[in-house]
Amino acid sequence: MQNYIGRFAPSPTGPLHFGSLLTAVASYLDAKHNSGTWLVRMDDLDPPREIPGAADSILSTLDAYGLHWDGKVVYQSQRHDLYEAAVHLLLTNKQAFYCTCSRKQLAEHAHQQGQQTPPTYPGTCREQHSPPNMPSSIRLAVEDAQHPIGINDQLQGRFCQNLITDVGDFIIKRKDLLYAYHLAAVIDDHWQKISHIVRGIDLLDSTPRQCYLQQLLGFKEPHYAHLPVVVNNQGQKLSKQTFAQAIETTQCSLVLWSAISTLGLKPPTSLQHEPPEAILKWGTLAWNPKALINVTRINATQLTIDV
Ligand code: GLU
Ligand code: ZN
Numbered sequence: 194m195q196n197y198i199g200r201f202a203p204s205p206t207g208p209l210h211f212g213s214l215l216t217a218v219a220s221y222l223d224a225k226h227n228s229g230t231w232l233v234r235m236d237d238l239d240p241p242r243e244i245p246g247a248a249d250s251i252l253s254t255l256d257a258y259g260l261h262w263d264g265k266v267v268y269q270s271q272r273h274d275l276y277e278a279a280v281h282l283l284l285t286n287k288q289a290f291y292c293t294c295s296r297k298q299l300a301e302h303a304h305q306q307g308q309q310t311p312p313t314y315p316g317t318c319r320e321q322h323s324p325p326n327m328p329s330s331i332r333l334a335v336e337d338a339q340h341p342i343g344i345n346d347q348l349q350g351r352f353c354q355n356l357i358t359d360v361g362d363f364i365i366k367r368k369d370l371l372y373a374y375h376l377a378a379v380i381d382d383h384w385q386k387i388s389h390i391v392r393g394i395d396l397l398d399s400t401p402r403q404c405y406l407q408q409l410l411g412f413k414e415p416h417y418a419h420l421p422v423v424v425n426n427q428g429q430k431l432s433k434q435t436f437a438q439a440i441e442t443t444q445c446s447l448v449l450w451s452a453i454s455t456l457g458l459k460p461p462t463s464l465q466h467e468p469p470e471a472i473l474k475w476g477t478l479a480w481n482p483k484a485l486i487n488v489t490r491i492n493a494t495q496l497t498i499d500v
Contacts, residue, residue, distance in 0.1 A: 197229025199389045201255075201262075202378070204236040205247035208439035209254045211452070211493060212393070212423050212430075218452045219420055219482070220391035221260050221473065226480035232385055233262040237270045238377050250439070257442040258449055259469030267385065269377050276372040279380055279410060280331055280365060284322060288337075288409055289365060291329040292318040313361035331366040335405065342401035347418035348485050349394065354401035363402055379403050383412040394419040394489065418482065421491045423455060445469045454494040457484025 201217045203209070209217070224231040233255065235248050252266065283289035294317055302315045319334055335356040343353035354360065365376040382390065397419040407414050422430050440448055450465045453476045460479070464472050485491070 196386075197224060197227040197388055198232065198386050199224035199229055199391060200232040200234055200382070200385060200387050201260075202234040202236050202381075202392070203251050204239070205243045205251060206239075207244055207247055208250045210438060211440055211448070213251075214254075214258065214440055214448070215423055215452050215455060216391070216393050216420060217255060217258075217260055218449070218473075218476070219418075219456055222453075222456075222476050222480040223389065223391050223418065223482065225473075225477040227389075229389070230263045232264055232267070232387070234267045234381055234385065235269065236374070236377070237268055238374060239371055240270075254440065254442055257469070258445050259473050267381065269381065272377070272381065273372065275380055275384065276366075276377055279376060280372075283333065283365070283409065284331065286409075287322055287334075289331050289333050290319050290362075291321045291323070291325050292332045292362075292364075293321070293325050293327055293329045294318060313358070314363070316362060319362065328368050330364050330368045332362040333365050333406070333409075334362050335360065336362075338405050339408075342404050344400050344404060344414075344417055346397065346400075347416060348421075348482060348487070349397060349419050349489075350487060352397055352400065354398070356401060356405060360402060365406075375399060375402050375406060379406040379410065379412065382415060383407070383410070387415050389416045389418070391418045391420065394422055420456075421485055421488045423493050424490050425493055446472060449473070451494040453479075455491060457482070457491070 199220050201220045203213055203217075221231050233252070237243060237248060255262070280289065292314075299314070314332065316336075318332070338356040340357065341353040341355040343351055346352050363373070363375070365373045367373065400417055404414055424430055446467060446469055447465055449469050449472045450460055453460055453472065458476060458479050458481070460472065460475060464475055
């Protein structure tokens with residue numbers, strides 16, 4: 194096994210909930226099972242969506258659950274210079290362009306084409322390589338992308354996307370000057386030498402965009418494993434909308450036991466009363482993501498829903 198470096202990259206838009214704990218636990222166990230390093234990165238790129246105190250609360254919750262990370266936490270809010278340099282490079286190489294289209298213009302175009310929202314960008318500003326005299330976003334031109342772009346996901350198998358027809362020229366820097374998630378994630382994953390990415394299946398769809406950016410920037414593609422969606426007994430997705438409760442830090446062992454059970458492991462009941470570190474140690478040895486292969490939905494272990 195090459196040098197394994199994994200990561201958990203939460204956005205501080207709220208406290209850790211059971212779904213995000215599962216992602217943290219799965220990425221931790223996969224890293225530790227492979228004698229790897231596990232990093233935490235705070236994806237605090239989008240201040241309007243962030244909740245004051247959420248970043249610290251996420252970190253102290255991870256700590257309480259025994260999910261101790263290696264090295265220092267990296268904050269995306271402190272890394273704008275790197276993102277700007279990449280945007281500049283892509284503009285210079287004419288792989289990116291300034292887009293002055295309004296939301297209304299784009300919606301009208303989509304309507305004429307009979308497209309659903311979000312519309313595929315029509316390419317209107319593709320030749321605009323110098324800064325216009327009005328606020329603009331910066332988009333990546335996907336016309337030269339290889340078709341389709343595919344990944345071999347460790348859990349979801351082969352996943353392919355045609356960036357031209359499925360996505361279109363996408364934004365890497367917004368009109369409000371905020372950097373887009375795809376750009377920042379790709380740069381930081383490269384900079385942190387991440388070899389393995391374990392994250393939620395909601396990001397599978399974003400991965401070909403990230404691979405394309407990796408190709409343009411000359412970065413190595415990490416291994417990907419996208420975890421199934423977690424649903425409760427009513428079949429509802431455990432998201433911030435349907436399951437917003439912050440997870441308790443008073444019953445960490447019980448919740449952690451449920452988390453590793455939800456991930457397909459069969460921990461002995463006696464572990465429910467052991468400290469989180471002992472549960473994670475057991476989980477590290479037992480970790481076997483095979484139970485999650487080709488699975489798109491898993492049921493949260495009942496224990497968790499009640500705590
Ligand atoms: N910050 C992203 C999120 O919380 C995840 C980023 C990633 O794992 O690539 O959805
Ligand atoms: Zn435009």
